[in-house]
Amino acid sequence: MFDRRLKILLLLSILFTLLPYPLILSIDLKTHDLTGLSLMKHQGKGTPPVPLIRGWNDGVNPVFNNQVIHLDASPSYDEDGSIVRYTWCIGDEILHGKEVDYRISAEVDSLELDKLPILCFSLLVEDDSGNTAMRVLLLRILPNMLYLSRDGLTPKPERGRMELVMPLTGCRTLTYRFDTPLKLPCCKVDLHIKKRGILRHGLREVSLYAILENGGKILVTKGRVPILGDSIDLSGRIGRDIVVSGFEIRFTGLPLSRIDILTDQSYIGFS
Known part of the structure; x- marks a missing residue:
């Protein structure tokens, strides 16, 4: 069941590239259920910005519980303007800034792969023309x-x-x-x-x-x-x-x- 939900999440993040608006997704740490799906309008003129996160792979990245991770959106760019806003959506939390630090805190009770929590980060960037774009980062939480x-x-x-x-x-x-x-x-x-x-x-x-x-x-x-x-x-x-x-x-x-x-x-x- 968990593998199917993860595949759905990855499919939705891929479909984002085909849509004129970004998707914000989140996963519940305990049940791994998709807990949020919202749409934001693509506004303004010109091409949308390209969100990138330094140092993380496109797949599911393993991290240890109770550690502080660094999220860096510096590689993001806009071909016909500049990026004016960086927003990180982590579950119910929202952080602002090109670079942020975040402490991983989850309940990890098992070593079985399909029972380890998955945390979803959404990076939303907006350029000076009002265009928005998003990138999803998935982290698998391992016991520390x-x-x-x-x-x-x-x-x-x-x-x-x-x-x-x-x-x-x-x-x-x-x-x-x-x-x-x-x-x-x-x-x-x-x-x-x-x-x-x-x-x-x-x-x-x-x-x-x-x-x-x-x-x-x-x-x-x-x-x-x-x-x-x-x-x-x-x-x-x-x-x-x-x-x-x-x-x-x-x-x-x-x-x-x-x-x-x-x-x-x-x-x-x-x-």
């Missing part, structure tokens, strides 16, 4: 934090503990796979593991790998475990347009050494 649990990564923390015992090989792996692969934007990745006790108890090193759609793995970050402290903090980066099927956390240390992880305070964060 994934908490560790026994059953998998989850957008919401689950209170509990995981006790890991190093095998005789001295290496223990936690593998988390998504039901459907997710395309991630370029981002910083933080691994935070909260553990019981301040001693490392034979634990030596922790590594975080991203599992790719083709089954390969790339190292995101790794580091040594401090001798003292009740947490492990590592940071790395993921490049643009990487499709990830999951993550893998590797622990190395002395055979039979232990780590007791507090799951509601341990997570992979994105920013």
Whole structure:
């Protein structure tokens, strides 16, 4: 059902280029329903302006929740005049200006692709002759934090503990796979593991790998475990347009050494 609604939205945005007036569209964050469709008259003489948004693709762009995004309409132009007004329509909100910042704030309860919220931005530009034109930007909202649990990564923390015992090989792996692969934007990745006790108890090193759609793995970050402290903090980066099927956390240390992880305070964060 969601795919059909998204196709309708994309079709409407394409039809805009064939009409003498712009369309303003919005999507409800929770239900993904089309919530608004209004028409604005094309007035004035001459050719309409061309609205462009710097740095975003024409398809559905992935972004992380609770981050500030920058919207820049500077590339927009008018062939026979100048643009005098820039208006951004985001759901029920209206912002004015060539460049605006907007904080993404949505309720993300799932990692399933068809359940992730879609946010629609409409850029409306008007030239000095009264002509108007519009461009639609679609964003898929991804959770900015994934908490560790026994059953998998989850957008919401689950209170509990995981006790890991190093095998005789001295290496223990936690593998988390998504039901459907997710395309991630370029981002910083933080691994935070909260553990019981301040001693490392034979634990030596922790590594975080991203599992790719083709089954390969790339190292995101790794580091040594401090001798003292009740947490492990590592940071790395993921490049643009990487499709990830999951993550893998590797622990190395002395055979039979232990780590007791507090799951509601341990997570992979994105920013």
